[in-house]
Amino acid sequence: MTAPQATKTRKRPAPKVRDDLPAPQTPEGLLFHYTPAEAARWTPFSYRTLIDKIARREIDYVFNGRDNYLTGAQIVALTERLTVRPFTKAPARAAA
Template identity: 40%
Template sequence: MSTKEVVPVRPDEDDDPPSLVEPPTWAAGEEVPPGVATTEPLTRSRTVTRRRVPYPGTPEGAFFHYTPEEASWFLPWSALQLKRKAYAREIPFNEGGARVTYTGRDICEISLMTAVRPLAETVQQRAS
C-alpha cells in the first residue's frame, strides 16, 4: 500500500480578495483526509456546503458571524470543543437565533486569551 501526500489545490491569489478564506479542495482522484468535510451528500436530504468567509482580523470579518466549524479554522479547538466551551461560558460567543456563533471580534479575543506571554514580560509585571 503506497502513501500519497495530500496537497490542497488553491485558487490563484489574484482571483479573490486576500480577505476571503476558501477551504482547501483536492484534485480529482486524490483521497480526502479523514475528518475533512466535503460537499458530498451525507444522506439523501442533507449535504454539507461551505461558504466563503472573511478573515476575522479584517474590517469585513469583525462583525461577520462564523459557525463553530468556520471558527475552528482560526482557533486551536474543534467545532465541538468550541460549542462546549461556549455552553460552559468559558469563551465569548453569540447566541442569536438559538445558535452558537462567533464574530471576528470574538475569535480575536479568544485567540488573545490563549496567548502565552514571554517570561520576561511576566516578571516585569509582577515587579511593578
C-alpha cells in the same frame, strides 16, 4: 439461543462550512458571524470543544434565538487571551 446484536451508533453529518469566509482580523471579518465549525479554523480548539465551551458559557458568543455564533472580534479576543507571550527579562535595578 442467538447472540445479542451489536448496537449501531448514529453517525452525525459533518457540519457545513461556507466558502470564501473573511479572516476574523480583517475589517469585514470583525463583525462577521462564524458558526463554531467555521471558527474552529482560527482557534486552538476543535469544533466539538468550541460547542462544549459555549454550552458551559466559558467563552463569549452570540445567540440569535436558535444558533450560536462567534464574531470575528470574539475569535481574535479568544486567541489573544490564550496566546503565550515570550518572557522578557526586566532590567536590573541599581543597588542603592
